[in-house]
Amino acid sequence: MSEKKHALLSASGSARWLHCTASAEAEKNFPPEKESAYAAEGTVAHALAEAKLYADVLGKDKSADIAKIKSDPYYDGDMDRYTTGYAEYVAELLAEAIAEDPLAQLLPEARVDFSRYVPEGFGTSDALILSSKRLTVVDLKYGRGVPVSAKGNSQLALYALGAYDAYSFLYSPPMVRLVIYQPRIDHIEQEDISLQTLIDWGTEYVAPRAKAAMEGSGEFDPGDHCRWCRARIRCRARAEKLRALAVKDFCDPALLSDEEMMEVLALSDTLSKWAADVYGWAQAQAESGKKIKGYKLVAGMRRRKIADEDGLLTALRRHKLKLDDIAPRKLATIGKLEKLIGKEKFKEWTADYIELPEARPILVPESDKREEIIVDLKNEF
Ligand code: SF4
Structure with a gap:
């Protein structure tokens, strides 16, 4: 999943620095951004997923680790279900691999070193399955925003290069499988490529770009990948491209x-x-106190909020107001109820009472992975 200690040319940032080889140098001017709540939640989910691979698939005792993870504030019942689904999926991949090669094995959270292609390049693959038929690299993505594609995924491909480098003395498979497992949006995707294609990509495409990026002789190439770059706000190349487009x-x-x-x-x-x-x-x-020419700070809109619910309720009740008028009882939101009961039971118990109204379609770029809605003009009339 990650490079816990961040490398300059990280696998997770490779979609950026492989396109814009100058970005590694440009990013040095900006401190790492603060970890978001989503990232912190992902870290807990990955720890649980790893423990379950050891416990459920490899039969190791991880009960103490799992109990500790379950006491984390980010842990919830959904995380338990999603990581169990992940462990079952990896177990299926492993069973498939063992059917082809009885010596196949699973390595959870395997550290991989791809420095043969990328200076100081290392990372941790969520799961590796080694066999003489196929090298499989699995990445658990815990986000629920955009589906991450396995096709042309440079992060997984770099992990695969590192894994092959480390284990080729034991296994030399002709094929490599890259797998994205993104359970919160039911997205699983695989890509199969030949080992030779992977090595050629590493040698001919990655290595020279990584060298230029590392030496600071890379070129700026603004694009969609800029949104992940720490230099994106001050980057002149990006600003100039956008300005040229805008005017x-x-x-x-x-x-x-x-x-x-x-x-x-x-x-x-x-x-x-x-x-x-x-x-x-x-x-x-x-x-932070710096004067921005042409702008000033003014007081934001203040909104009243209840500081003490119980106190307010008691105060209002003293004036003989009806409880239903001042504190009407309301059902919790669907999301809260689902979390409380669990997705499956919620579906089973509430199907007759929940509806899913039509939503207004959203206009998105053609590259978006969601299925297109074709508007039927006759019916519209
Ligand atoms: S903002 Fe875009 S163009 Fe500028 S350095 Fe970062 S990736 Fe490159």
Whole structure:
């Protein structure tokens, strides 16, 4: 999953530095960003997933570790279910591998060193399955935002290069399988590639780019990967590309054509994210006492909030107000109830009382993985 001690050219950041080889040097000017609550939750889920691979698949006693993880504030019943599903899935992959090669073995949380291709490159693969037929690299993604693709996934491919380097004296399989397991959005994806393709990619594509990135002789190449770059707010190359796109010349007539509107639409997402990043940076500067030319800090909108619910309730009751009027009883939200009961039981017990109304479709770029909705014009009329 990760490089717990961060390498300059990390596998998890490889989608960025392989495209923009100058970004490794540019990022040095910015401290690592604070770990988000999502990342902290992911860390706990990975620890539980690892313990379950040892306990449920390899038969080791991990009860003390599991009990400790379950006392973490980020732990919940869903995490238990998702990590059990992950362990079962890895067990299936292992069984498949053993059917082809009885000497196949599973290595949970295996440290891999891919420094043959990337200077100082190392990382930890969530699960490796070694066999003489196939090397399998499994990555558990605990996020529930965008589906992560296994196809062309440079993080997994780098782990695979490191794993092959470490274990080729025992196993020399012709094929490599890269697997993404993303349980919170029911997304599992695999990609099979030949070992030779992987090694050629490492030698011909990765190694020269990693060398340039490490030596500081890389080139800037702004793109979608910029959103993961610590230099994204101050990066001149990115700003210039966005500015050039934003001030492009439109044709003469007073109204924009459909084609021109499409060009603006294609830019809108990137430009609005960039603007939000710059605004956030300026706000932080101002709050730290720096004067931002043309701007000033003013008091934000204050909203009243109840500081002492019990005290307020008692005070209001003293004036003979009806309890139903001041504190109407309400069901917990669907999310809260589901968490309380568990997904399966919730479905079973409540199916007759829950509905899923139609939602307004969302317009997204064609590259989005979700299935397209075709609007039936006849029915619309
Ligand atoms: S913001 Fe984009 S272009 Fe600039 S250094 Fe980072 S990845 Fe490269």
